[in-house]
Amino acid sequence: MRIIRFLEDDAPVMGAVTDEGTVYRLACTDFLDLVKKAKVNQSTPLQWVRESIRQSSPLRQTLADLHLLVPIDAPEVWAAGVTYERSKEARNFEATGGNTNQVTVYDKVYEAPRPELFIKSTSRRTVGPNQPIYLRSDSNWQIPEPELGLVIDQQGEILGFTIGNDMSCRDIEGENPLYLPQAKIWRHSCSIGPSILLAESVADPYRFQITCRIYRRGEKVVEGTASTGQLKRKLHELIEYLIKDNQIFDGTVLLTGTCIVPPDDFTLLDGDRIEIEISDIGILSNPVKQPAG
Ligand code: DO4
Ligand code: MG
Missing domain, CATH: 3.10.330 (Vcp-like ATPase; Chain A, domain 2)
Incomplete structure (x- = not known):
């Protein structure tokens, strides 16, 4: 349901x-x-x-x-990072330009007991289905991150599942990991929706199929698929760290990380359209806009 x-x-x-x-x-x-x-x-x-x-x-x-x-005005949207091997590889490429000899913060966090968790958005920065996602004016390498979102209550119980887009600036984060908040948070940099699949309707959350499609002038220019079965961590592990010594509000959304990264030479442009589909939840579609000024 x-x-x-x-x-x-x-x-x-x-x-x-x-x-x-x-x-x-x-x-x-x-x-x-x-x-x-x-x-x-x-x-x-x-x-x-x-x-x-x-x-x-x-x-x-x-x-x-x-x-x-938007199916819920989430007071806060949090996100987990480097929860899939593909994400680790992509961050390493951004940070090192492909120099595989270095051990990076991404290699370390992928293996560490403590996951990467960051605040991604607040209700006023978050948009819903069909509302424009904005591009940053100071980045030349921007991508959507299609992610399974958990709608949780203040105890960390999962109430439902939704779809989230954790828009990211690969150049800003690649320049310095301390720039993460700027690479992740700006006006309209997060969308969630189109629905919340009730937790009780989900037999196995590690069997969701995620597909991301990007359209330019009506033509599909990127398509990728993944499964939540590829997650390195368990959902309860991410929630456990999120709520530890923290105050979390009912209706918080926790995005669980991306496993789909467009080719390294791809960046979003004004006029593109992003579609993220997750089995049984629906399709989250957003146009991409470069706001003036
Ligand atoms: O380490 C930076 C962010 C990672 C992320 O957003 C992801 O893996 O989805
Ligand atoms: Mg992400």
């Missing part, structure tokens, strides 16, 4: 999408309200949604007809 938020008569509305693709309106104000209502009813979120659906009629529109919004 997937949870969405969409615009109806200029107002945000919550909805549920069944495995068959039928859409129902839900009587809750946002995703956390859904979780709260389920708790008050002494049911799980999935049970609460199923009961709501039983008592209502489906919408005539399909998912494709709806104006989708």
